[in-house]
Amino acid sequence: xxxxxxxxxxxxxxxxxxxxxxxxxxxxxxxxxxxxxxxxxxxxxxxxxxxxxxxxxxxxxxxxxxxxxxxxxxxxxxxxxxxxxxxxxxxxxxxxxxxxxxxxxxxxxxxxxxxxxxxxxxxxxxxxxxxxxxxxxxxxxxxxxx
Numbered sequence: 001x002x003x004x005x006x007x008x009x010x011x012x013x014x015x016x017x018x019x020x021x022x023x024x025x026x027x028x029x030x031x032x033x034x035x036x037x038x039x040x041x042x043x044x045x046x047x048x049x050x051x052x053x054x055x056x057x058x059x060x061x062x063x064x065x066x067x068x069x070x071x072x073x074x075x076x077x078x079x080x081x082x083x084x085x086x087x088x089x090x091x092x093x094x095x096x097x098x099x100x101x102x103x104x105x106x107x108x109x110x111x112x113x114x115x116x117x118x119x120x121x122x123x124x125x126x127x128x129x130x131x132x133x134x135x136x137x138x139x140x141x142x143x144x145x146x
Contacts, residue, residue, distance in 0.1 A: 014143045015043035015086040019096050023048025023075035025056040025125075026092040026111060026132060032068040033133050037140040045082060049096050051075035062125040066133075090139070092132070109135050 016034065020027040023046055031046035038044075052075045060071050078098065083089065089100050091108045100106040112131040114124040
């Protein structure tokens, strides 16, 4: 994460949009983890560049292990109006590409991909969750310190 992250101060709470390709796994996980970390102190959204049809079951299972329920979420596309008004867009992984409008900060988290090391299933998802959780914790501290 860049050290020069600046968030506009025009809203009561900073806002973040987490984006991955399908909005079924990583971006849903990041949104769930941020919501648990900060409650309503940050306005949290998630979306996908090419949304899938359902939340990834293993993503939901890995979050349930830490007390977060995303089973009621559904993948959604990026809303252009939302994109224009959030303070920060965080893309998760190399495949999600977003053209953020002027005034919106865009960062990428090149998240851990355990499958590249032969780790799959729930063990893979726990590692992905823990990587995203560490990044969310740091971002939450930064967003709520203003």
